[in-house]
Amino acid sequence: MELDGKPKVGMQFDNLESAWKFWKSYGGKMGFGVRKDFSNKSKKDGAITSCRFVCSKEGNSANPLFFHKFQMDSDEQITNIFWADVRMQLDYAYFGDVVSLDTTYCTNNAHRPLALFSGFNHHKGVVIFGAALLYDETTASFKWLFEMFLKVHNQKKPQTIFTDQDRAMAKALQEVLPDTYHGLCTWHLMQNCIKHLGNLMKHGSHFLRDFKACMYEYEEEKEFEEAWSQLLSDYNVHENTWVESVYSLKEKWAACYMKKVFTLGMRSTQLSESLNADVKRCLNPDVDIIQFFKHFERVVEDKRYNEWKCEFEAREKLPRLRCPSSPMLQQLAEVYTPIILDMFQDQFDLFSACCIKQRRQSESLIEYVIDMYKHKGEWEVLFHTQEKSVSCTCRRFETFGILCCHALKVFEANDVKLVPDQYILKRWTKMARTGIIFDVNGNEVEEDPKFGHTLEIRSLCQRFVKLASEVTGKDEVLILRSATEEMIKKVEALRLGKIRGTNESDDPIIPSSNDMSIPTGIKKRVGIKRRSRPKSRVELQLRNRKASRSRSHPTFTHSQSESTDIGASSLVQLENSFSFTRLLMDQSEGSVSLGALEFGGDKL
């Protein structure tokens, strides 16, 4: 054994005690406290087979409610991984009514697709509900994914989920979430349309425009059917198999069917361009798994910071009312977040263009027909005078959760000056994040205390930088300098006080919680290619530009081969407290693993 006192890979000790002494003295020299993390005992004789010694701070900040699950094959190699932290669990509890699942991000360097569950918060910003790295895209893997998703979210099912068009996934959804409405992402449909019927789009053809109209424009089934048969005959595609298959799924994408569904206006899994770009950066082929998780955490944190900024602004700024004396706008300015208030005000503006064309009253029900000045169309609104309940054929409230201008016209005609409570959805209000959330074990889910702290620090940095960069003149510089010195002194004094209080007692060895297996590595998926995410026009242009710049290099092409079914039934299901991310991070950040535990060394 070398005696320079620094730990090295492959170091050997006579027994556990001497290893522990060495680690303790190293920690003392380097200025950090130490503790024993866990040990594994032999199933035969109970002797300790491996143990981990770590810095005493290690893992302390990790929230025990960080949830992850993985599947292992018979060689104890990880196949599918799913994870969701506490904030994701809370986000889903508050905003998990409509979910987007995107599995079409570029894969990382082991050909593993990332599956990302996301949705909208009360500021209509993107929130992440969970993520997974999948081994393959079989029904078995998707079923496992949806089951894990439900498990972490205490079996709460979304009302609606949008995905890419994928038969294996659709089958798994049907089995695990039969009551959830399955919508298809219109962006992906359009890309598929270009892929399959690109030949019909040449020479100034309007095929794509007409196809798009079938997706978005026709609000009545009859109109849609007429337009669709027109499309078939105009372009002579009656026999086309792709056209046939897409028509058989019309309930999942045509506007007239989506009108029946609560969607929050979502039609595509492309919730945010910036999220797409950020996530793609995580999946750069040169990025290994450790970097991937770090990047990914940053992406998630950025989204959370955006919400925090919105919250801050909502508190600081007075909402601008387009009609300040309206009791309704005054009422909603108190409850809605600024962006939702603005969307409501758009409807409020439009209501002045609404005219009552017909009115028919029976006892407690009034039926209206509304048309609009300089707008095509007619809407039927039913108003129950006693309950003050209203429903309109445009179904804006039922699909998006805010009232339409037609309903507002009817309210006005009946002197309803405030929006009745049942038409204010909590998920769009400033109070959306209230209410206690319980996890699967019945424990209250609490925010990671680190979360608010991180955001606070970020905001402080911005304020310091702004202050320092705007400083003018000697006097101002002096004020800043002396105030900064003062702050540093105070913070240092506080730290010294804290360090003296550190507990340096011997920690007992924490026994391993159960006799579970520990993964030996992440299963490599060699040579398996998957269908690639269709590229947007911008991406294609960029790629073409790159290609033309380096013509001497061969062009990369995707080869197609069948993905293998790993057969979920033969897999070991794990539900434990073992953290793969922490383990991975440990290896990269120098916490020394003296035991037998190795993580295979595979890069994912």
Ligand SMILES: [Zn+2]
């Ligand atoms: Zn309406």
